[in-house]
Amino acid sequence: xxxxxxxxxxxxxxxxxxxxxxxxxxxxxxxxxxxxxxxxxxxxxxxxxxxxxxxxxxxxxxxxxxxxxxxxxxxxxxxxxxxxxxxxxxxxxxxxxxxxxxxxxxxxxxxxxxxxxxxxxxxxxxxxxxxxxxxxxxxxxxxxxxxxxxxxxxx
Numbered sequence: 001x002x003x004x005x006x007x008x009x010x011x012x013x014x015x016x017x018x019x020x021x022x023x024x025x026x027x028x029x030x031x032x033x034x035x036x037x038x039x040x041x042x043x044x045x046x047x048x049x050x051x052x053x054x055x056x057x058x059x060x061x062x063x064x065x066x067x068x069x070x071x072x073x074x075x076x077x078x079x080x081x082x083x084x085x086x087x088x089x090x091x092x093x094x095x096x097x098x099x100x101x102x103x104x105x106x107x108x109x110x111x112x113x114x115x116x117x118x119x120x121x122x123x124x125x126x127x128x129x130x131x132x133x134x135x136x137x138x139x140x141x142x143x144x145x146x147x148x149x150x151x152x153x154x155x
Contacts, residue, residue, distance in 0.1 A: 012036055015043075041078070044086070051073040051119040052091060055112035057104075060095075063104045067095035068138045086127055091120075092131040096144050100135045109133065109152045 003017040005025060011033035012026040023039030025134040039044075053072035060067055071094040074099055076086045095105060113120055120129060136144040 010034060017124060041068070041076075041084075041086070045074045045076050045089070047091065048117075048119045048123060049091065051108045051117040052109075052112045053093075055116045056093060058109035059111055060100075062105060063108070065095060065100055065104055067097040067100065069136075069144075070094070086123070088128050088130070089123065090130040090132065093131075094136075095133065096136040096138050098138055100137075100147070101148070102135060102148055105133060105135060106150070106152055110154075113152070113155065 001018055003015065005013045005015045007013050009033065011027045013107070015023045015025050017108045023025075023043070025040065026035060026037030027033030027039055028035060049072045053070070056072070057067065057070055061115050073092045073094070077088045079087050080083045093105070093109060113124070113129075113131060123129060132150065133152065134149040135147045138144055
């Protein structure tokens, strides 16, 4: 994979990679930016969330789980001193559907964490990553009821 970042002006850049898509990069005014793009560390958190989100939904579809809404959120903590690396993360899987099998979801999260997601595979070598989930039953008309919630931990 090849990627490049091209300077536009000030602290504004455009990032691209092999797919050809472009992502705006920027920063906050207190360091000379214009708040006109993603900050690089935001993209790292999005990459972590996107990587595992794609794995889990793919596995759940193969398990014929009827998912009607799905969201993966990532919360990170950062060091106070430069280089202000991530010190921990929590990945939260919010799954809504019809009769979602908790065992299937836990297995999908496990496979993503331990086998398929390269972002998680890299980052969990340098910081703890907590994995938790909530499963909701879709009631229709944008209504849902919490069925269960839990935490996945490696055996």
